[in-house]
Ligand SMILES: Nc1ncnc2c1ncn2[C@@H]1O[C@H](COP(=O)(O)OP(=O)(O)OP(=O)(O)O)[C@@H](O)[C@H]1O
């Protein structure tokens with residue numbers, strides 16, 4: 001069979017069919033440069049602002065408490081620094097009001113540095129735990145220097161109303177794998193920006209896994225500082241009843257001969273589960289040899305859910321190596337289920353196998369075994385809720 | 388001793404929300420364990436529909452008749468219950484299930500059908516042996532179910548499942564088509580190993596007498612216009628091979 005997921009209607013466009021009216025490629029550290037969103041703006045129209053619990057208007061009471069623990073091998077330097085540390089905020093400009101607010105409000109930042117030519121033997125774990133519900137702000141900078149390599153796990157848990165900016169700076173020839181696990185308790189709110197700069201011949205891979213929270217809005221943005229850079233953004237979300245999970249990736253191919261892949265997969269189950277995926281790709285003027293593809297796939301497990309899936313591709317040059325996108329949402333394929341059941345496998349187990357299969361190849365590429373198992377177990381747990 | 392009976396079976400294919408079409412128009416057929424019945428008939432006559440309808444495919448709806456396995460009405464069972472009761476269908480077009488590994492799938496199936504999980508060690512040995520018997524590279528166990536398999540590889544894996552699940556009734560829908568000479572031999576040997584127990588009844592759907600040289604049928608039925616149009620011994624297959632189905636196609640058309 002040609003199409004692996006028969007129950008899913010697929011639509012795929014050639015390059016540049018959908019013009020983008022405005023991409024937020026400009027930014028500012030000044031909160032006042034961004035008006036308070038009213039929900040009609042293109043970048044806010046999918047987000048239920050009421051449920052941001054004030055993160056967007058900037059009440060900044062900072063009555064929440066968030067704890068940051070870092071576990072790293074000896075060769076990696078970990079520092080907690082004050083907000084005036086000169087290294088902070090040099091790799092990005094906040095691209096929306098919440099990002100600017102978070103940068104204005106955080107008190108301490110975590111800086112993780114992997115020295116040049118060093119391969120971190122173990123993953124670095126940055127555990128961000130909300131210990132008292134209330135608004136809180138954070139900042140993390142991960143700098144992987146020339147020809148160094150590391151895996152960094154960001155793990156969000158507990159409860160908070162949290163906004164943060166994360167900077168990933170990947171120098172020339174370096175490699176950085178990131179796993180960002182949004183494993184909040186059910187009432188948490190998070191708005192997060194992950195700004196990445198990929199150096200010459202450097203490689204960046206991210207796995208964004210969003211399972212928890214009431215509302216999670218995460219915006220990974222990637223730009224390149226030299227040719228030959230490669231960025232792969234993988235995402236997985238399981239959006240349960242009443243949850244809002246929003247992922248907004250932006251890849252800016254501002255340099256020639258760069259590659260990007262974006263693949264986000266999600267399952268939705270339960271009344272008012274809402275998932276949003278916005279995939280922006282810009283292929284800059286005067287660039288050559290860009291290779292880009294993005295893909296979003298949603299598995300709709302019950303009635304009452306909502307998916308918004310919007311790929312945007314904006315091309316300013318004729319010299320593109322390859323660019324494309326696809327988006328598909330659908331139910332479990334009853335022919336898949338039939339095949340498994342026709343071999344005696346009971347219906348509920350067949351469902352589990354197919355859903356697990358949907359996520360498996362993504363999860364299997366996460367090179368931290370204990371995380372793989374944990375993520376799969378949590379996916380199963382959420383599945384069990386609706387059986 | 389198992390008796391598999393199809394009585395007056397009628398079924399529709401569900402085409403759209405409102406649209407359906409009757410394909411099976413009263414099928415009668417009885418197969419006892421130890422017997423092999425070949426079903427031959429022109430394209431579109433409803434052979435696969437018969438196979439799928441019996442297995443419980445969601446695209447087909449049975450409107451009349453019975454299917455009995457030792458007197459039990461199979462049609463009242465869910466798809467998986469039918470399989471656990473001893474029904475097996477090797478599909479003409481096996482389904483790809485992405486991300487579900489073949490080994491995981493086979494273990495789940497064997498566990499379900501046998502009613503208990505086989506010991507891991509014993510099972511992997513059994514699997515290895517069965518794969519070896521069908522000249523299947525062990526690497527396939529780690530791949531997704533039928534994912535990216537060639538036509539012939541898919542057919543071998545259908546027979547692998549036949550051998551592992553040991554059903555009472557096996558419906559083999561064009562298992563021979565798309566196989567080269569060597570593969571045909573390997574697959575036929577697999578079918579014959581399953582038959583050798585004398586405990587399985589086989590319904591072998593095919594267009595060619597080629598496979599019947601290896602898997603000798605006891606009875607041959609001509610299927611046309613959603614019915615069994617004629618039945619006979621193995622010699623009927625040779626008649627069909629030389630004369631074609633014209634006689635039956637015409638007979639149906641003039642009805
Ligand atoms: N989804 C469908 N929509 C319309 N007609 C269908 C659909 N599915 C099956 N049919 C029709 O049902 C009839 C019987 O098909 P079936 O696949 O059972 O035939 P077959 O005897 O197995 O043929 P073959 O020898 O080619 O495998 C055919 O005329 C086919 O076109």
Ligand SMILES: [Mg+2]
Nearest residue numbers: 434435436479
């Ligand atoms: Mg057929």
